[in-house]
Structures are given as C-alpha cells and as structure tokens.
Amino acid sequence: MYQCICLLLVCYSAVHAGPINLFTNTTMDDRPDIEFIDGDIAFPAGTAPGLDSGRNAYIQSSKWTGGILPYTIDGGVYTASQITTITNAMRKIEQQTNNCIRFVQRTNQPTWLRIFAGSGCWSYMGRTKTSGSQDVSLAKPGCVYENIAMHELLHAVGFAHEQTRPDRDSYVTINYNNIQSGTESNFQRYLTSDVNTFSKAYDATSIMHYKWNAFSKNGQPTITSKTGLANSVLGSSNVMTKLDIEKVKAYYGCA
Template sequence: MEGLVGWIIVLALASSLIECHSQRHRPPNAKHGDMQPHSVGEAARVASQIDELDDEDEANPWELSGLFEGDILLDRYHSRNGILNESMRWADGTVPYFIEDEDFTDEQQLVILKAIKEYHQKTCIQFRPYHKKDTSWVVFRSNSSGCWSSVGMQSDGQTVNLQSPGCVRHGVVIHELLHALGFFHQQSASNRDDYVRILWENIEPGHEHNFNKYNETEVTSYGIEYDYGSVMHYSAKAFSRNSEPTIEALQPNVTLGQRKGLSEKDISKLELMYQSQCAQREGSEDPEPPGFIDQFNSLLGLFKENAAFPTYGFKK
C-alpha cells in the first residue's frame, strides 16, 4: 500500500512539473511598440514596398520600414543612448520572448526560432519563453507595417515587429534581434569615414539623418575592425533618390551588408558586449533553454513528415 501511495505521489509530481513546464504564459501588452508607429497612409506604403522586394533587390527590408534609420523604434525617454548603457543589457544574457500565435503561421514561427537558434549556436546569448515573473521581454508581432525593433533592453516589454509577408526571413529576424540586444547599424560607427564614403548627393531628401554617426560615448566597436559584411550594415543604395549608391566602400571588392545571418565580427562584438552578463550564468551547460527547445522541436516535427521546411530567401 505504501509503495502504491509513493508511486501516486511521484506521478502527481511529474504531472505537475510537466504541466508547469509546458504552460505558456501570455505577457501584458508591451510598453514599447505596442501601437502602430505609422499613419494609415505611411503604413500602406511601407507594407507595399517591403512586400515587393525579391532576391535581386539590393535594398534590405529594414531600410524601408519608415522609422529612425529605417527600423529603429526610438523611445522618447531614451533617444539615442544604447550600446554603452549597461542598464539596457539583458540580465544574465537571457532574453525572455513570446511569439504571438495569431500573427504568424507555424512555418513563420519556425523561421523565428531558427534565427534564435543561430544565436544559441554561435553566441552566449540565450532566449527562453516568457514567464509571468519577467519584467522585460521581447514579443514578436506582425500587426504593424515594417520590420523594426527598439535598441537594447526596455522595461515592461518591447515589440519586434515582422511584417508578414516581407519581414519573416532568417536574416531579418537576426538583424532585428541584434537591435533588441543593443546594436545600432554598422555605418553609424564613429570611425566609419575611414572605411566608407557617404554620397550625400544621392540620398533621398529628408533622409540624411539616417547616415548620422554616433560618437564614442554612445557606441563602441569593442576594438573590432569595421565590418563591411555585418548583418547590421546598410546596403550600398540605402535611401537612394536616384538608384545610385549612397554608400561607397573605400576598400576594393567588398559587399556592403548581407541578410544571411551573423557575421564573425557581429558575433565577436556581441560576445564582448555580454561577457559579464553571460558569465553570471556560468554553471549552466545547456545552450538551449528547455522551453525553447521544446517549442522548436514541436514546430519542427510539423514539417518533418512532408519535408515542408521554411525557406529563408525573399519571394521570387
């Protein structure tokens, strides 16, 4: 009888743990980016431009999103501080996240999780599902036009918006998450004039501010050389008024920017930025938080049977 009672208790505890582990908590509305940042007309224009992009276009979808530098949601209280502001780093290098089911198909959710997985495989950063106790988190939405994010950790939740169709692409998710982790665009670096020339005469009037530089009290390269191939670099014709280049590399035979994923220098800078935060998490050898890997494997299983894996390229 005692043995039976013991087994009942064990099973009850196991069931409770499984239920707790699998429970999906919905966060409150994010304080940052919960509302459409565009007017109705501007939202339609942005959505149409991004939807029309294909593999042959040099422009990146985040350059067309109609916000500061294209895709940065500026908070009126924080303006442009970020990468050097320790208060805007994610504690322990861990980012709680929530994907809004109603905004994305299962295939699109898997694209988002595959981008997160690249961070797990190549950096010390971890993403895990949102818990009710979290005071800061990222929520993936697609209820606004454009691809955009805040820069750095914001309290009370922040939106990473991925317009669908158009923005739910591997490299785009990587790019927007680097913003959320604390990075501005590469060509904003204080030393950029040693590596690129800004062709001001080709920039669309009213968009010159997108090519401003930040001084070293706001951003840092952590001693890493300028990265032409960063996923955070503008394309050569960003904000062009005449289809001519707006940025010209001062070194030969280089391509400005890409939308494939993290570059080696992106990884190095991210690791240096979060070195102390990730060190606080040492002792945990699992690179994939259980909640994330359960969600990833569940979605992956939906596609294995018919080999309907998502593609990362732009539509043809």
C-alpha cells in the first residue's frame, strides 16, 4: 500500500574533511535507467515527477514493513572502516528512533537495499520495489560519512528534503538568481495534498535540509532564512533532530 510521502531534511558538510558536498557537486551516476530529482533522489527513467511538466512534484512512497530495512553492502568495494561507518549510520538511526527503524542484513527477504559505491550520494525514496534490490549509492570516499549515509538511508525510509515542504516559503527564501542554471527544479515545493508533515514545525536544522549554498553558481546563498537564522544553521545537524525523530516515529506508527 502506498502512503503519502513524509518530510524530514542533509548535512553534507561532515565533521571530517573530504566529504562530497552533494548539493554543489552534481556528478551522479550516468545510467539510462535512472533520473534524479531534488539532487539525490532517484526514480526509474521516465517516472520522475515534475522534471518536465514544470509542476510541483507528486510522489508517493511505500513504507518498509514493520520499519525493517534489509540490506547488503557490496563486498570487496568498501574498506572495513568504511563498512563500519555505514553500519554505524544505521545503528544511529535505530538508536535515535528507539528501534522504530531497523536495518538487518539480508537473508531471504524479497526486497532489500543494495548499498554500493556509485557516483555521488543518492537513494530512492521509500520502498520502491516488491522484489529485488533497491540501490543506495555511497561513492567512496566522499559519501562514506555517517551523516551522509544517514541522510540517504532516511530517503530510503521514505523522507524527502525539509525545504520541499508546502509551507517552506514562510520560513526560507529561495534565491533563484544564485542557483546554477539547469538545477532550479531541485528547489521545487510539494503540494499540501502530496505530503504529510504530521503538523510538526519547520525544521531548518534537520539532517534532511539543504544547506544555504546548495547548487550555488556564485558562492552566494541559494537559501536564506526568513526567521533570522544564520546561513550556517540551515541543514546543520549531523544526526537526526528531535523533529526528524518525531516524524519518522509518527510515520511508522511508533509515536
């Protein structure tokens, strides 16, 4: 059964040096079977909403049964340390949600996440298949940081970027004059009928929020706060915020 997509927010400026800033570095997998919206959300080719129509995206994401996400990590690709970083990101989501969301190594489950070292950091949103593997790309080394892995895994759980909320224009300004040409669609806004915000407040610090200079063409802000927050605050969390946790738990019935 499909559920209306839920909204959280990514902090791609990790606490360590070297991570890819996904929203300024747009190099992604060049695969004919995939297209992207909002920078890092994958759809099967020809199915991504809003890219050609110019309308706000309409997306419905399916939940993972019981909040359990089976996974595999491509063997022989990541170092032991990198695998630990990825699994630590999973454990952090589990801990923060009190095991409302759980990641388990795949045995015979018909649908699972395949974490692989593609180009860029990206994921599908929610459970998109009833059988087979569903890709999550964590390019190495730039995407293999806990906060980046958490962000992409939360997309897989079923959450979009916070600044795509229908009410976002009450909280932030999108500075289109500073956005790289051709990437404007990454700043689309969802319709009220398309999403469930669980009546939670807008969360500018969320791990699922764009940073202030996402897709900037000139180093100037592409997003600024209307409530007086400093640029550095936007998308500044390296873990799930209190509101992030509340939304995930509400969506999966653990509230």
